[in-house]
Amino acid sequence: MKFRIQAYDPAWALHAAARAAAARWHRQGLLPETQRAAIDAASPLGYYRPAWLLRVVLFFFASLGCATAVGFLFAVLPGGSSSGAVLTAGLCLSAGGFLAVLELTIAGPRPYHAGYDNALLYAALLALLGLGVQAQVAVGGADTLAGPRLGPFLLYGLVVLSAATVRYADPLAAALAFLAYMALAANLALQTAAGPALLPFVAMLAAAGAGAAVRRLARGPHYFYYRTCLRTTKALALAAFYLGGNYLVVREGNAALGHLSFAPQIPFAPLFYGLTALVPLAYLYYGLRYHDRLTLTAGLLAVAFSLFTLRYYRALLPPAVAATLAGAVLLAVAAATLRYLRTPRHGLTAAADDEAPPRFNLETLVVAQANGVAAAPAHGFAFGGGQSGGGGANGQW
Amino acid sequence: MFASPTERLLDNLQAKGLLAPAQAAALADYERQRPFSLHYELRALLYLGVTLLSGGLGVLIYQNLEHIGHGVVAAGIAALMAVCLAYAARRRPAFTWGTAPSPGLLPEYLLLLGCLLFLVLEGYLQAQYQLFGTRYGLAAALAAALFFGVAYAFDHRGVLSLAITALASWVGVSIAPLAAYAHNDYAALSGPAVGLGLGLGALGLWSDLTNHKRHFAFAYLSLGGNLALVALTAALFLGPGQTGVPRWVVLPVLLATCAALAWYARRTQSYLFLLMGAVFGYVAFSYLLFEVFDLIDGLALGLLYFPLTAVGVVAFLVNLKRILRIAPPTK
Numbered sequence: 001m002k003f004r005i006q007a008y009d010p011a012w013a014l015h016a017a018a019r020a021a022a023a024r025w026h027r028q029g030l031l032p033e034t035q036r037a038a039i040d041a042a043s044p045l046g047y048y049r050p051a052w053l054l055r056v057v058l059f060f061f062a063s064l065g066c067a068t069a070v071g072f073l074f075a076v077l078p079g080g081s082s083s084g085a086v087l088t089a090g091l092c093l094s095a096g097g098f099l100a101v102l103e104l105t106i107a108g109p110r111p112y113h114a115g116y117d118n119a120l121l122y123a124a125l126l127a128l129l130g131l132g133v134q135a136q137v138a139v140g141g142a143d144t145l146a147g148p149r150l151g152p153f154l155l156y157g158l159v160v161l162s163a164a165t166v167r168y169a170d171p172l173a174a175a176l177a178f179l180a181y182m183a184l185a186a187n188l189a190l191q192t193a194a195g196p197a198l199l200p201f202v203a204m205l206a207a208a209g210a211g212a213a214v215r216r217l218a219r220g221p222h223y224f225y226y227r228t229c230l231r232t233t234k235a236l237a238l239a240a241f242y243l244g245g246n247y248l249v250v251r252e253g254n255a256a257l258g259h260l261s262f263a264p265q266i267p268f269a270p271l272f273y274g275l276t277a278l279v280p281l282a283y284l285y286y287g288l289r290y291h292d293r294l295t296l297t298a299g300l301l302a303v304a305f306s307l308f309t310l311r312y313y314r315a316l317l318p319p320a321v322a323a324t325l326a327g328a329v330l331l332a333v334a335a336a337t338l339r340y341l342r343t344p345r346h347g348l349t350a351a352a353d354d355e356a357p358p359r360f361n362l363e364t365l366v367v368a369q370a371n372g373v374a375a376a377p378a379h380g381f382a383f384g385g386g387q388s389g390g391g392g393a394n395g396q397w
Numbered sequence: 398m399f400a401s402p403t404e405r406l407l408d409n410l411q412a413k414g415l416l417a418p419a420q421a422a423a424l425a426d427y428e429r430q431r432p433f434s435l436h437y438e439l440r441a442l443l444y445l446g447v448t449l450l451s452g453g454l455g456v457l458i459y460q461n462l463e464h465i466g467h468g469v470v471a472a473g474i475a476a477l478m479a480v481c482l483a484y485a486a487r488r489r490p491a492f493t494w495g496t497a498p499s500p501g502l503l504p505e506y507l508l509l510l511g512c513l514l515f516l517v518l519e520g521y522l523q524a525q526y527q528l529f530g531t532r533y534g535l536a537a538a539l540a541a542a543l544f545f546g547v548a549y550a551f552d553h554r555g556v557l558s559l560a561i562t563a564l565a566s567w568v569g570v571s572i573a574p575l576a577a578y579a580h581n582d583y584a585a586l587s588g589p590a591v592g593l594g595l596g597l598g599a600l601g602l603w604s605d606l607t608n609h610k611r612h613f614a615f616a617y618l619s620l621g622g623n624l625a626l627v628a629l630t631a632a633l634f635l636g637p638g639q640t641g642v643p644r645w646v647v648l649p650v651l652l653a654t655c656a657a658l659a660w661y662a663r664r665t666q667s668y669l670f671l672l673m674g675a676v677f678g679y680v681a682f683s684y685l686l687f688e689v690f691d692l693i694d695g696l697a698l699g700l701l702y703f704p705l706t707a708v709g710v711v712a713f714l715v716n717l718k719r720i721l722r723i724a725p726p727t728k
Contacts, residue, residue: 014406014409017402017406018406018409018410021403021406025424025427028427030423030424030427031420031424035415035416038415039410039415042413042415051668053668053669053672054668057710061707061710218402223402223405224402227402288433291433293433296438297438300438300441318460319453319456320453320454320456320457320460321453321457322453323449323450323452323453323456324449324450324453324454324457325453326446326449326453327445327446327447327448327449327450327451327452327453328446328450329446330442330443330445330446330449330450331443331446331447331450331506331510333442334439334442334443334446334502334503334506335503337435337439338439338501338502338503341435344432347430347432347433348432348433348435349432349433349434349435349436350434350435350436350439350502351432351434351436352434352436352437353434353436363444363554363555363558364554364555364557364558364615364616364619364620365558365574365619365620366444367509367555367558367559368558368559368561368562368572368573368574368616368620369573369574369575369576370448371448371451371509371513371558371559372558372559372561372562372563372571372572372573372576373516373537373540373559373562373563373565373566
């Protein structure tokens with residue numbers, strides 16, 4: 001059998017995407033039922049992947065099993081876990097064992113990100129990263145992000161996590177690989193004298209580079225196999241790019257790096273005001289212009305965080321007034337948008353997609369939790385209708 | 398220009414002979430020209446706006462109680478509430494026991510805002526004029542009656558959630574999904590909490606089985622079922638000394654509630670209700686074995702019971718689709 005880089009059959013992801021697209025076209029009346037059935041028949045899903053709730057439970061039990069196995073291993077190893085060599089041997093054995101079990105499981109009952117295979121992968125990765133931590137502790141020099149000997153460890157972590165992402169297409173491994181990459185960039189920058197001042201720009205540059213890499217990889221042949229990983233990395237890159245230029249993060253981060261008790265004004269402050277204001281708007285524009293929901297959502301969250309940044313340093317209005325005004329503005333903006341998009345314009349519409357409606361009615365539970373009437377208080381209290389909207393009353397704006 | 402993923406999917410299907418070339422081109426056109434839906438983003442903005450506005454006004458009116466401005470604020474809130482409700486009323490869909498067509502996002506959320514402002518006003522009238530005296534329950538009952546009426550007349554699930562929380566407040570318990578665990582004093586209130594939870598659950602079953610607002614069943618059963626199960630479990634552990642309810646009453650009711658939820662989960666193929674039934678059923682069953690039959694002591698507990706039941710849980714999960722009667726995907 002020919003060796004394949006991907007552990008799971010890449011055809012599974014492709015087939016799942018084909019089925020979903022065919023079902024959508026069928027609902028739109030663009031595809032006759034016979035053809036949809038033919039596409040389904042030609043796209044078999046030969047894997048096991050239960051609903052998310054069960055994946056969580058399976059993950060939990062498999063993690064428990066992995067922990068038990070490691071405990072058992074260290075109990076039978078001679079000398080216990082006290083000596084370094086035994087620890088190294090134990091970690092190597094664990095990593096190898098978990099990877100072997102993972103590969104055999106994928107070949108056998110064919111789980112596909114079904115919870116228990118995720119747990120096996122994470123156990124193996126923990127053991128491999130544990131080896132790195134052990135070596136790091138032995139050589140020292142890594143107590144801060146600027147530590148001169150931290151770089152090789154971060155590089156090792158990046159290699160291990162990237163390899164895991166390439167083979168198993170696991171989004172958590174991809175996210176951790178991205179974080180190792182960002183930490184490595186920061187660590188390298190901080191080795192120079194100008195490092196702390198340049199750090200925001202290094203972070204933005206590194207995030208932009210990761211974003212460009214994601215764009216490029218999305219055109220690769222196995223897009224559907226890596227889709228979740230690419231989206232995860234893209235979301236993190238968008239967040240890192242924005243936060244790298246955010247005034248609050250830069251000012252407070254600068255103080256934290258210099259071990260200052262209060263955060264003084266930073267150099268290039270106007271530049272960071274501009275970035276804090278403009279990056280969210282750029283995200284919104286890009287998301288709407290190119291129909292990119294991830295960037296649009298990132299833009300909305302970034303707008304909220306930029307307003308928080310503003311309020312953090314210049315609280316112009318008391319919280320209750322600010323919440324009232326913000327609510328009124330949000331309602332007005334949404335109402336105007338609804339009116340404007342009554343007929344679709346610029347390729348945008350306010351109507352729901354034709355996707356199947358969600359079965360799980362989240363809004364019911366959210367309204368009950370966030371806006372519900374609190375239980376009637378004991379005697380001596382004023383009846384508190386004012387508690388009903390806790391979300392607006394805490395001065396987040 | 399690089400091909401988008403959908404275009405590559407189309408190429409792939411065409412290459413396999415599953416789509417005719419003209420059809421693939423038409424689908425590609427459709428995908429390119431399909432408008433981008435902002436529906437859920439707008440919903441989120443409207444919900445956030447409604448929550449911030451009613452919350453902000455609620456605090457504002459209390460802060461101004463001492464000042465001359467509170468009358469103005471109250472009048473403003475009343476006027477805003479009237480506008481919201483009138484706007485929603487003008488676009489009210491005709492009543493039906495089925496699902497009414499949506500009047501649009503704005504009327505839906507302004508209706509929710511109107512109801513939240515009603516709560517703000519009620520709180521204000523009580524704080525300023527002691528309108529309800531010490532009969533706080535009256536305020537909650539009034540709100541519950543109004544909200545249930547509005548929820549059914551306007552076919553609005555958000556207002557139904559408010560109505561259920563107001564009803565629970567009248568009874569004296571918190572029914573919000575998380576508050577049900579943390580905020581209730583079950584030593585004093587387990588009886589009313591169980592009664593309310595089971596009553597709401599029964600109402601939900603009636604809705605679904607007789608097709609009277611079937612889409613409301615989820616709210617009744619999830620909120621009511623959660624409250625009943627938590628209250629029953631609390632009563633089981635607190636014992637008759639504190640709650641005044643004997644365990645031989647609590648335990649069968651708890652097991653029956655779990656069984657009913659599992660039965661309903663099978664009917665609607667719902668993982669949430671099955672999980673609720675299974676988790677609380679497991680607790681009740683373990684309690685039965687340990688305390689009532691005294692079958693298992695501490696050592697056997699660790700060595701036998703939990704590993705064995707863990708195996709049982711996994712077997713249960715593996716066969717879950719069969720239990721829920723969800724057909725396996727056709728190969």
